[in-house]
Amino acid sequence: MPQYNYPAIIYKQRGTAEALFCICTVVVGELRLWARVDRLTPENQQGVQRARKDARVDAIEDFLKVDERNTIPTSIIVALPVAAATFGALDLQTVGTAPQAVTLTITTNEAQPQPGLIIDGQHRTDGIAQFDANMPVNLVTIIGPSDDEIAFQFVVINNKVSKVAAEHIKALKIGYSSANLDARLRKSARMKSSGEPAYLDQIDTQDDSPFRGRLKWPRNEEDPARAIPVNAFEMAMAYISRQRIDQTASSDPNPDFVVRFFIEVWKVVAEKWADAWADPAGKLTTKVGVICMTEFLVEAMVSWSTTPGQAIDLTDLNQVRDLTSAALDQLEPGLWTSEWNAASLDTSSGRGKIVETLKSIQRNKLKGLPWNLKVPLVDSTI
Template identity: 35%
Template sequence: MTEYNYDAFVFHQRADGRGPELAMFLAPAAEVEAWSDVDRLGPDNRLAPQREPSRARISSIQRFFNDDPRNTIPTAIVVGLQPMAVEGDGVSRRVRIPPGPYEGPRKPGLIIDGQHRLRGLAAVAPDTLVPVIAILDADDLEMAFQFLVINNKSARVPRDHLRALALNFPSDQLEARLKTARLSLNPNLGSVGVLDEDEGSPFRGMVAWLNNHENSRIVVPSAIEAMAAEARSMGFPELSENSDVLNSFLIAMWAEVRSVWGELFVADSKLLSKVGLTCLTHFICITMRTWARNPRLRSQVNVGDPDMVRTNTRDVLTTLDSTFFVAEWRSSSYDTRAGRDLVVNDLETMSSNIAAQKPWYRGLQVVDRSWLDDWLRERGETIQASMDEDEP
């Protein structure tokens, strides 16, 4: 087994020498993965600080490195190290991590902050260098304390500060670099820009703004902003706290919708209207939230895993009929709170109808009755049940 040795600066941050001893060094990402682990929070491990890693966040870091050869992440990961040895005297010393196999579930290093950075850097290349700040011989209480402090003391830089800083640099050059980090000085870009530009997005090149060809401007920017707001409000911390996970979630969800209902991804489609996009996003999210609260189903829901999001979306769509978004609706606009509630209620009713093997249109409030009569007549059918929900 390999023994890991690193030249390090070892010090106490406090001038009086109190507090934990710290070591600062560089190590290849693959090596850090070999001797470190993450203590994850769960029903059987309630003192652990970390959540399960998010594939979307790991992928976003890998993508950030691949988008521009100048991109780096100088921020150190923080680990607790024990047992280990420090050789030498003074500030410059040698940190030695003994070889495995390691006893028990823990490795010598326990990641306190930066698990996604480490996994993302390792995904770029095993020899990518990772800055490490190690707390030497830290006990569980110290590591939990450090995790809470690190994750509750950070603050975003005010947007006006960013704009003021940007005035001193060529805007086109700075904007281009920021896009590789999924950031922008434009407050309206956010998820709209990512979903319009990401290669995997089903909305790529379709946003109705000047960046795109006039004939391709199908989805209004406010519709994507509303979708993002719906997803953020659903109670999944990963979506409300991290824009990369949110955007990956929306891309995965709507890529599956397009795969199943591709014929609706055209101009003037009700599905691609602000109401259609917002209401279907809401319905899929609340369905996933219901599954996540069910002990028998929660393992099948992970909003940070694009593959699982696509599977969940596909399952939801099997309980709906795309004809709903082709039908004439009773009103020309449902873009109000009350109107959106009607559309969402109809999606819920339709889902229940199909699950019960009843006509999809039974009890719907939005679909125009005359249109439905004509639609059924063209198929040689008659209305099998009243449009009124209270009739058999």
């Protein structure tokens, strides 16, 4: 009955948490002796991990090979049942948010030769072991999580890096408590059971969102305060996503960053153009206003960030706020409260005309000319 001993720190991250965190280091080759990867397959409906990708494992090994200074600080996260772990004479019921130094002892047996379950880090574990099985790694062990907790943590952690496929989440819901997992994902991770980010809820309900309570849902179509169709936000977010401002290596943009970027940009618009924002008859907070202003502002910031000699990082939201303010200085809020000489602009060509109008205003302002000089939608020839 092999045992493995590690000096560790144990604590609860919050008093209401179900599970305990135990933090230590472990040689990666030894970790693989007592922790397994439980992959989701048709025969294993309670496996949480996705299929192993050799390219990702090789990439980890190559990263370590290319420079002897390279290290991987990110922790491997493992779930461990209480029955497989002891902590000397420590009573787990007494563990609180204050960290305690302990010796973690993991006991295996024939029935459970690998009681640990890798929730996050299967490719890092394999890649590091492929490079050097004696290399130590940081380890966060979740002590005593329920099956539902394991499934929840897997989806939330992994969706930040590479979006968990909708089919994978649906399959998890077969093996776990569907209602509990679905509700918790929506509440805690802003995700729908389809695997898509529930960013509309976030935009509509988050305290610092300038659009809080402004989305037009079927349940409140008669409420004039909620005047903006939800597809305005879907199109705006899709445009931001296509620019890959998040700069992650993932094939999919980071949905959390995209919605945060969108909210920060529009917070500046609402603050700087308070009168146009508050005008109930204005066009700024209409569908075409949200879409076209988002497109113009993002295009301007991307252009500035790619200009040689500019130290601009669009993942820094402080810089994003400053850049948004600078872009607004090159526009005119009066456009959105003026009479336009065209209607029915909620089409691809109509929205294109609005964006061109914004660019014309920008050129006029930069040249010191009247903002509405030969501007398509207001057509002044002053």
